[in-house]
């Protein structure tokens with residue numbers, strides 16, 4: 001178990017208004033602010049991504065994406081990965097993928113601990129127990145995993 005970012009960049013595609021460059025302070029260094037938390041931070045482009053960052057072809061066509069996002073083959077990379085704000089580092093789009101006993105993926109639990117599924121059985125189990133799952137407790141993820149595993153699902 002455990003989240004692995006696939007570096008698809010989807011979560012960064014609409015964050016251009018939230019991760020704001022205030023001014024450039026060096027060849028690859030920027031004073032920035034994270035609008036959602038109101039915190040300033042210094043961003044330095046990762047050494048191995050500077051060529052990617054300098055190519056503005058893609059970002060100019062995606063003005064609502066975060067200014068530090070760049071495509072690299074099939075991936076979209078954060079070019080300030082080493083110095084990205086804490087909320088970016090902590091972000092997980094999906095905490096669990098839920099597999100039915102036959103191996104089909106039938107749902108996901110998002111990083112905000114919501115269920116996404118079209119499986120009525122899974123939805124029913126969730127609704128029956130949602131009120132007893134404490135969304136702020138550190139063991140909430142384990143509770144969710146145990147709940148579905150006890151009904152025969154696999155949590156990845």
Ligand code: SF4
Nearest residue numbers: 005006008009011093
């Ligand atoms: S956190 Fe999720 S949406 Fe964002 S890049 Fe990683 S896999 Fe993609």
Ligand code: SF4
Nearest residue numbers: 012066068069078088
């Ligand atoms: S700083 Fe990096 S991780 Fe954060 S929104 Fe921008 S590209 Fe995504």
